[in-house]
Amino acid sequence: MERLNYQHLYYFWVVAKQGSISKACEILHLAQPTISGQFAVFEQHIGSQLLRKEGRKLVLTDTGRTVFNYAEEIFTLGRELTQTLKGHHTDRGLRLHLGITDALPKLVAYRLIEPLLRQAEPVQIYCYEDKTERLLAEIALHAIDLVLSDMPATPASGARLFNHLLGEAKVGVFATPSLGVRYQDNFPRSLNGAPFLLPTTNTALRRSLNQWFDSQELSPVVKAEVENSALLKTFGAAGVGLFFSPIIVANQINQQYGTVLLGQIEGVVERFYAITAQRKLKHPSVAVILANAQQGLFETGST
Structure with missing residues (x-):
């Protein structure tokens, strides 16, 4: 050619x-x-x-x-x-093609992306949500600049990819106020036999939760397993069951879904990664996301 x-x-x-x-x-x-x-x-x-x-x-x-x-x-x-x-203003700026995995909490994803929206130089963001393996394939084809994920890429992905740990967040249990009243006393022992909405078994959080349930000798009643984090919270807002989410976005979850935080789960954290095709972050917007995460975004506490 x-x-x-x-x-x-x-x-x-x-x-x-x-x-x-x-x-x-x-x-x-x-x-x-x-x-x-x-x-x-x-x-x-x-x-x-x-x-x-x-x-x-x-x-x-x-x-x-x-x-x-x-x-x-x-x-x-x-x-x-x-x-x-023709004399028309186009507001052309940087473009960022961003993949977000199904299981990644969308409120956390927004917290990571939000600094880009406040920059003096405009950034046009294209967001794609899909399963992790499909998004990683898109990185290999250079169709996506960055994937935000709850688990790192492994050699099994079939491409040379680099994981950048953004941070980790402690996890809490959320419920509608009516369910919260029933299970707030003697937490977390009160959770034995409680109805739960859980992430699917292919997620890192679910594996950690299974270990936590076993260590606490708790037997939850699983009402549904939902891979998409936003859909899982929608089920939770309807009172179908209790659900887990990072407590760093507890205020936003409670405000958006009408829920309450019952308590923090000791020993369970959710980790978040930025996955790129290059070890060095060449795209300036990707560097901004990583820098923002490293400047206290995942500090303990709900904001």
Whole structure:
């Protein structure tokens, strides 16, 4: 590849966004044989398949996803250039593509990201929520700059990734006021037989909680196992059961979900990691997140 044909790249970008050549033809106002022919030439020029069929829809291959992410950036910049030349203000600044794992408490994620929103230089943040393994695959393809996770990446992820420990937070038990009254006396012994909403077994917190239950000789009644931390709290707000969360965001949890903090769980902490493709944090926004975490964000206490 000596020179990239941007017209072909544009055709690919539209086809990928639409998921089919026929829909792309409607947008581009071109005949299907024209698009198919130009797309075949582009794949030959790239030297790799970019799209594959799944049922009636076209989906990106790994190489296709990489090319698509660059195309998205290229044509977004092109639109901004057009707006600028027309005299329109675009507020263009840094871009941060950020992955957040399902199990990571979203209030903690916001606390980590929030300093970026107060910077003098604007930052455009793209947030993606998914399972850890999928997000780590996106880092390997350079589609994501950073993943915020409750567990570190391991060699089994299949990519050379680097873990940056952001900190750890003590964990407490939360409940609606009516449930809280029933289980507040003689805490934590009162939790034996209590209804609980627990994170799924593939999370680091769940493994720690299972050990804690065993050490305290407690037998919870598991009402539901929920991987998504926000959905778990929504169940908790409805009074389905008690749930665990970091106490550093206790005030925000109680205000948002109408709950109360019953007490802290001794010996159980939740750790948080920033995962990148480089050991040195080259993206300035990633460095800001790490610096903010290291400046007391995870200190003991609820704020």
